[in-house]
Amino acid sequence: MIGVDWGTTSLRAYRIGASGPATDRLDRPGGILTVPQGGFPAALRDAIGPWLAAGETRVLLCGMVGSRQGWVEAPYLRCPAGPAEIAAATTAIPFAGAELRLIPGLTTEDEGGVPDVMRGEETKLVALAESLGTALACLPGTHSKWARLEDGRVTGFATHMxxxxxxxxxxxxxxxxxxxxxxxxxxxxxxxxxxxxxxxxxxxxxxxxxxxxxxxxxxxxxxxxxxxxxxxxxxxxxxxxxxxxxxxxxxxxxxxxxxxxxxxxxxxxxxHDPDLVASGLRQIGRSLGWV
Amino acid sequence: MIGVDWGTTSLRAYRIGASGPATDRLDRPGGILTVPQGGFPAALRDAIGPWLAAGETRVLLCGMVGSRQGWVEAPYLRCPAGPAEIAAATTAIPFAGAELRLIPGLTTEDEGGVPDVMRGEETKLVALAESLGTALACLPGTHSKWARLEDGRVTGFATHMxxxxxxxxxxxxxxxxxxxxxxxxxxxxxxxxxxxxxxxxxxxxxxxxxxxxxxxxxxxxxxxxxxxxxxxxxxxxxxxxxxxxxxxxxxxxxxxxxxxxxxxxxxxxxxHDPDLVASGLRQIGRSLGWV
Structure with missing residues (x-):
């Protein structure tokens, strides 16, 4: 399968097998903000066309490509969510020559009933959760994410600006x-x-x-x-x-x-190594029966 | 006496007697940032010259005019401080034809030992403290000041940005x-x-x-x-x-x-009426024996 982390400022793609590191990887600046209206199919084909030609038939996407500013808006999935729930909530996108699915972001509510969201980080957290069992994870950044992980699932999280x-x-x-x-x-x-x-x-x-x-x-x-x-x-x-x-x-x-x-x-x-996306994409792909 | 509140963006001056409202007042945009180097005496004379000509001989200044960017830097006075302590800590400035004194800002330290400062607000707080006895006062603004007032003095304060x-x-x-x-x-x-x-x-x-x-x-x-x-x-x-x-x-x-x-x-x-400066200037002037 092919896994793609398509964010605001960059596109990262991976050829992913059932185990081991990604066999091929691609990192380019063509984030979703650089894609013209209606240009997502062509931009994706431009990036991963050679891998499709080499026989890959399934593409799993995560990140801001599933936001309102992206290709198709993938609704947020409510926590708790692990690979199985996320796989079941992926959105299919018609794409000539391959099966394409979009990973939803996650949403939760804090004690005060105020919603929180993430998009892209859920895939990294799935990778962390697999190995950690119950833990508190922090992904620091412009908008830091603090997530509670339990039994391989994200049970809740909070964003700090x-x-x-x-x-x-x-x-x-x-x-x-x-x-x-x-x-x-x-x-x-x-x-x-x-x-x-x-x-x-x-x-x-x-x-x-x-x-x-x-x-x-x-x-x-x-x-x-x-x-x-x-x-x-x-x-x-x-x-x-x-x-x-x-x-x-x-x-x-x-x-x-x-x-x-x-x-x-x-x-x-x-x-932890922050390069977690390919591993998370594989786990969600596994729940889809793709690897 | 004449009281002057000379801040970053404006100059306000008052002719102040022993009681009652200021008999004359002046409000102009000539804040300290508009004053050229060495230009403070001329700028002040331009503002209050007519009152000096009319017989005023004492001028009390507060505000950012006493900061590092002002006329003369007036050191901060440590809390607790009321009119008597502030009057005793004023800085005399040579000025032809009148006695000129500069009110110090106040400083305090919070529970964590971190210093805080105010300059200008102490004069307003003196006015509030006279009538309030023991109270918590808030002067909201770009940098809000919260001050504890006890027996006419400012005993401590905290700035919130x-x-x-x-x-x-x-x-x-x-x-x-x-x-x-x-x-x-x-x-x-x-x-x-x-x-x-x-x-x-x-x-x-x-x-x-x-x-x-x-x-x-x-x-x-x-x-x-x-x-x-x-x-x-x-x-x-x-x-x-x-x-x-x-x-x-x-x-x-x-x-x-x-x-x-x-x-x-x-x-x-x-x-409370936020127009407190003239009243605070009078009280500090009273401690100086000026009214």
Missing amino acids: TGETFAALSQHTILARTSVDGPDVPEAFSRGVDRARQPGGLLHHLFGARTLHLMGRLEQAETRSFLSGLLIGHEIVAAASGVTAVHLAGAAHLSALYAAALARNGIAVTQ | TGETFAALSQHTILARTSVDGPDVPEAFSRGVDRARQPGGLLHHLFGARTLHLMGRLEQAETRSFLSGLLIGHEIVAAASGVTAVHLAGAAHLSALYAAALARNGIAVTQ
Whole structure:
């Protein structure tokens, strides 16, 4: 089978067998935002045509290609969901010469009854869930995802808008004056993480990044790391309260920051290879009887 | 005496007697950022020259004119501080034809030992503190100030960067797509305020503003009000936890929002005329023996 992770800014495709790593892989910048109206069939054929010609007949897609801005909108599937539920909820898309199915995103509601969504991450989480049993997983990013995994299924999750909030605050508030680009300062990052455990609230703590600098207690070169630690720290306090262990899968630099912040909160961290999509696609493909 | 509130974007001056309202007042856009280097004496004379010619001999200044970007930097005074402590800590500035004194800003440290500062607001708080005895006061704004008042003095305070955070998030994140300008929607604002009391943390709640819209449970025209309520709600949860009454003094629109959010949290609100500076300048002038 062919598995495709088609996101906003890139398209990644894999030839996937019943076991072992993908035999072929493809990574190109043609994200869904670059596809002209009605252009999805041609764009996909352009990417995986040679594999189809080589005899592949089944294509499983995940990611923002199933969003309102994508090829076809695949409705969100409600948690708890594992490979079987996700496979059963895939959407078939007519495509000459191959069977095409689109993986749904997942939705859940938090204690307050407010909905949350993911699209693309569910496939990575399926891969993590298979090996972990019951665990709390974190996929750090612009919109970090914290997911509860139980018996191979995603039973619930919460999104934290931490990365995007960091970008907005460090570029478009009074903190921008001192949040200059520069190397990470681990000690300042840790101070921010520790600050997040104190009372006062995030909106007050943000101003502290300004006043600490004003009072000569935080260097300009440290402010950006302090702010990063403060926001990631607040995320962890909210998302991992009472938790003793977290499984982390994300890009190397960001994962290192999260691992440091989790350790600072006394939480055990297991880091995973973030390249999980092909494995998740295979598991959902297995539930479809495709591998 | 003459009292001057010279801020970043405006200059307000008052002729102040021993009692009653200011006999003359002046409000012009010439904030400290418009003053060329070395230009403060001339700019002040241009504003209050006629009052000096009419026999005034003492000028008391507050606001950002005493900051690093102002005329002379007036060091911050540590809380607790009332009119007597503030008067004793004023900085004399040489000025031909009048005695000139600059009011210091205030500084405090929160439970975590992180410093906080205000400059200009201390004069308004002195005015509030005189009449209130022991109270919690809130001056809402880009950087809201929450101050504990006891026996006419400011004993401590906390700044919340709520207004600026709202601007950055509503203009520079994914929430900008739906946070369109438009009339306030009180019901959506209240939903945001209530959401802030739920678990999950602000960074998660922010994403909820997106997903509620995505799921058709929050209209585009409501998103901005929801986000405003969410942030003000988080500020109140942090700043007024366990509090039963708050005294509010700020611009009409913002004060109405804070009053609604406080009431929604079961906190009694007393709204005050925000035009407090002249009264605070008089009280500090009284401690100087000027009125």
